[in-house]
Amino acid sequence: MIPVDKASDYQRCIYPWIYDRIEVTGSRFTGPATGTHLMADMDRPTESVAFCLLGTFHCEFQSGPNLLVLADMAADIIGCNGRYGMKGGRRIGL
Numbered sequence: 001m002i003p004v005d006k007a008s009d010y011q012r013c014i015y016p017w018i019y020d021r022i023e024v025t026g027s028r029f030t031g032p033a034t035g036t037h038l039m040a041d042m043d044r045p046t047e048s049v050a051f052c053l054l055g056t057f058h059c060e061f062q063s064g065p066n067l068l069v070l071a072d073m074a075a076d077i078i079g080c081n082g083r084y085g086m087k088g089g090r091r092i093g094l
Contacts, residue, residue, distance in 0.1 A: 001065035001073065004056040015058035019089045022053040022065065024074050026084035049078060050087070064089050 002011050004018065027046035034043045053073070059065045064086050074084035 001060070001069045002058045004058060007058050012058060015060050017059045017062050017064075018056060018092050019059050019064065020054075020056045020092050021090040022057065022070070023050070023087040023089060024053060024070065024084055025050045025087040026071075026074065026082055028078050028080050028082035046082065049082070049084075051077070056092075062091075 002015055007015065025048075027048050029041075029044045030047050031045040033040040057065065064070075067085060070086055071084040075081050078084075
């Protein structure tokens with residue numbers, strides 16, 4: 001997922017689909033993990049969040065951005081780690 005104004009010619013080729021609105025939903029962690037076991041993050045207290053990324057982005061897949069990249073960007077915007085995903089988006093035509 002690369003902003004249109006920062007994409008090189010090569011990146012425009014490998015990320016051919018363009019989205020101008022990406023809706024993000026998920027939950028952010030509000031407390032520490034309850035233990036050190038494998039699923040400790042699933043037991044953490046969370047708070048629901050939802051927001052839109054407005055701007056024009058080149059995306060890797062026809063269905064939207066790579067979800068790992070989207071989750072990392074969402075964590076940077078919110079300011080803490082959590083579980084984030086794509087709820088919807090608006091693709092503009094080629």
